[in-house]
Structure formats: C-alpha cells, structure tokens
Amino acid sequence: MTAAIQPLPVVGESHFPCPVHPLHHATNNQRRVLLVSVSAGNGHVRAAQAIAAHAWPDFPDLRLQHIDMMQIVPTLFRRLYSDLYMKIASGLPEAWGWLYRKTDCEPGNSLSGRLRRGVQRLCAQRLFSEIDRFKPDAIICTHFLPAEVLATAINEKRLDCEVWVQVTDFDLHQMWLHPGITGYFVANEELAFRLHRQGVPHKDIVVSGIPVMPVFNTRPDRPEAAARLALNPARPTVLLMGGGAGIGMDPVWITELLKTQPQLQVIVMTGKNAALRQVLASVEREYPDRLRVIGFTEDVASLMMAADLAITKPGGLSTSECLVCGLPMLLVNPIPGQEERNAAFLMQEGVAQRADDPLTLQFRLQKLLSDPERLASMRQRAMALGKPQAAQQVLGHVA
Numbered sequence: 001m002t003a004a005i006q007p008l009p010v011v012g013e014s015h016f017p018c019p020v021h022p023l024h025h026a027t028n029n030q031r032r033v034l035l036v037s038v039s040a041g042n043g044h045v046r047a048a049q050a051i052a053a054h055a056w057p058d059f060p061d062l063r064l065q066h067i068d069m070m071q072i073v074p075t076l077f078r079r080l081y082s083d084l085y086m087k088i089a090s091g092l093p094e095a096w097g098w099l100y101r102k103t104d105c106e107p108g109n110s111l112s113g114r115l116r117r118g119v120q121r122l123c124a125q126r127l128f129s130e131i132d133r134f135k136p137d138a139i140i141c142t143h144f145l146p147a148e149v150l151a152t153a154i155n156e157k158r159l160d161c162e163v164w165v166q167v168t169d170f171d172l173h174q175m176w177l178h179p180g181i182t183g184y185f186v187a188n189e190e191l192a193f194r195l196h197r198q199g200v201p202h203k204d205i206v207v208s209g210i211p212v213m214p215v216f217n218t219r220p221d222r223p224e225a226a227a228r229l230a231l232n233p234a235r236p237t238v239l240l241m242g243g244g245a246g247i248g249m250d251p252v253w254i255t256e257l258l259k260t261q262p263q264l265q266v267i268v269m270t271g272k273n274a275a276l277r278q279v280l281a282s283v284e285r286e287y288p289d290r291l292r293v294i295g296f297t298e299d300v301a302s303l304m305m306a307a308d309l310a311i312t313k314p315g316g317l318s319t320s321e322c323l324v325c326g327l328p329m330l331l332v333n334p335i336p337g338q339e340e341r342n343a344a345f346l347m348q349e350g351v352a353q354r355a356d357d358p359l360t361l362q363f364r365l366q367k368l369l370s371d372p373e374r375l376a377s378m379r380q381r382a383m384a385l386g387k388p389q390a391a392q393q394v395l396g397h398v399a
Helices: 043-053 075-091 093-104 111-122 125-134 144-155 189-197 222-228 251-260 274-286 300-305 316-324 338-348 358-369 372-385 390-398
Strands: 031-037 062-068 138-141 162-166 183-186 205-207 237-240 265-269 291-294 309-312 329-331 352-354
Touching: 031 043, 031 125, 031 144, 043 062, 043 162, 043 316, 043 390, 062 125, 125 144, 138 144, 138 390, 144 162, 162 390, 183 189, 183 390, 189 205, 205 390, 222 300, 251 265, 251 274, 251 358, 265 300, 274 291, 300 316, 309 316, 309 358, 316 338, 316 372, 329 338, 329 358, 338 352, 358 372
Parallel strands: 031 062, 031 138, 138 162, 162 183, 183 205, 237 265, 237 309, 265 291, 309 329, 329 352
Antiparallel strands: none
8 A cells, every 4th residue: 555645835826935024014224125036937036035035034134025027017018028938938949049149149239239128127117116115225136137127227326226136047148247236146156257257346246056945955854755755765766847748748758667667766746737747647546656746836855855866957946956955967858048058067067967859868867777876976966066055145145
C-alpha cells in the first residue's frame, strides 16, 4: 500500500504574500522601500516577492511596498508589453531572440529607443502617483522597464530618491543599464565585470545573487523532503519543472521514462497547466509509488531537495533556486535571448547540461543518472554557486 502523501501548501493565482504595513502604522524612523516588478514572465515578480519576504523580522525598520507595474498601466499598454512578450517568446522564439540581440547593441539615442521611452513615460503616470503617495526613500526595480522610466525621471530632476536595480538573469542586456541608477545587484562576478567596463563604478555594484524565497534557507534534508512526498530517498529522482507542453513535459515521454527506468522516481510540477495535470493524474495512478504530480506550491524547496536532477527551462529565478538547493540541471526549451545566455553560463560553470530534442534529453538523462560521481560533482558546483542570502544582502545595502 502506498504511504499517505503529506500535502504541500498550495498557491493559487495570487502571488506570495508581501509584508506591507499600513500607512498609519509607519513611524518616523522607518525607511520606506518600494519594490517595482513587471509581470512579463514570473521571475521578475518572484524576485521582488523574495526580497519583500525577507524584510520581516530581519529588517524591522523597513517599510516595504511591492507594485507590479503591469497592474497599474493602461490596459492597452499591458497587452502590448506583457501579453505580446509572452506570445512572441512562446510562439515565435526566433523573433524574440532577434529582437533581444538587436536591442542589446542598439544605441541609446536611436529613434526606436526614444520612441520606446516616450511611450513608457506616457504609460507610467500611475507609477509616479504611487511614488508620490508612498514617498519611498529607495526603490528597487526587478525589471528594466521601471528602471529606465525612473532613471529618465532622475536625470530630468523629476525624481529624488535612490533607485536600485536587481538583475534577474545571468546575462546583462543593455536595457538594464541606465545613467542615474544608484546601484546594481547582480548574480555573479562576470556581470559585475561587464557593468564596470560599461562605466558603472565598483562601489555601485553588488554581487548579491538572485533573491529566492526564505523557504530555501530552511529547506529540509533529502530524507525529510522525500518523506513529504512519500518517495524513497534511496532511489534516483528527477524533478520536471515548467508546466508547459515542451520537451520533457510530454505525458507519453514521461510514461516511457517510468517504464524503461524501473528504479526512477519522477516529480512533475505542472504549474498553471491544468490539462497536463489531469492527463498525468491517470499516469500517476499507474505508478503510484514513483510519480508525483504537483500543481502550484510554495514548497518548491522540498521538491528540489527530494530530487537528484531537475529538467527545467533556464529562467533566472528557477535556476537560482536549483543552485541554492545544489540541484544539477538538464536545460530544455530556452527562450532565445536571456534564457539561452543563462543556459550558456550554467553549462560553463559545470552545473547543467542542455537537451534540444527528446532523444538528446533521454540520452543525457540516462547518462547522468548512471554516473553518480558526475552528479555529485555537479551538485557540489551548484552549491558553491548558490546564493541563499541574496535577498538579505539586497536589503542590507538598501536599508
């Protein structure tokens, strides 16, 4: 009989709670910090949520507020900016890759750059209204859109407060870089080197890492994590992350994997993909001891700690969480541009491999699972790269 699975905390459409104190509770000695993210993808919002979640109780004199800029801009701009990004990145990835590369080498005073800033400025009035209301001492941007808008306002003498930028990838696109920014928080020494070579003083660059939620600082060990899922900690376990319909998330492929690898345990995070979760539920009934299908959960750290290897897209936040947990990666479905460059960095550091088709994924998965020494080496490298204290370091500089 299968052991009962301990339920994991589930998160719906709402984001992780942000510790915001009401205005009338503010005291004169509280330093006000405004976090501004953009929901073009999930990583930028998750980075802001992670910073906010670390503020209490370690920084009791900080009063934080988190704004998703896409929730306060006009609907048309949101559809053009956020929704169009998702459609191009998922439906026309080559086009997105071309746009990413083109804008990375485009002069700042180009016609398209000036037009972009003009449109952004027109659509950012509610952001400035929120700034006027909250009166922050410092602003932390986890996306380049608000960073560019606020840097322009600083240079035009329309804004007088610190503006910090948290870069959320292992790559540095030039749209993150703006004169007038107080300082930058980056993932690694390479990005710090590149920022400095582009004119940013060393004192304005902090190699903090990419912030992750507090649960990653109190993550369980392997036996406890496996017990929460009623899995055997002695068996090899693979975590599939993403929830999309790309490489590695095909129910037929997952079924074949379970058939051909009789010792393997598989955890699948389906995210928002309810249809995939429903299909995999029938597969889970066939393999009740070896397959776990998980929707939204706050306890991603437990899933990672129960696994030997993650099959995941190379997003900045999800791969940073893997690094903190010392979890080697097989990278699939990278969006051309930032995710391809993330993948290149992680492979260079020896913590990941990449598979661009199902056969390559099958081969490399089998190869890694049959080489415990290689996996152990990748795990050690990942632990060395992981920065679980990134959010505390960010708050320590801004506080």
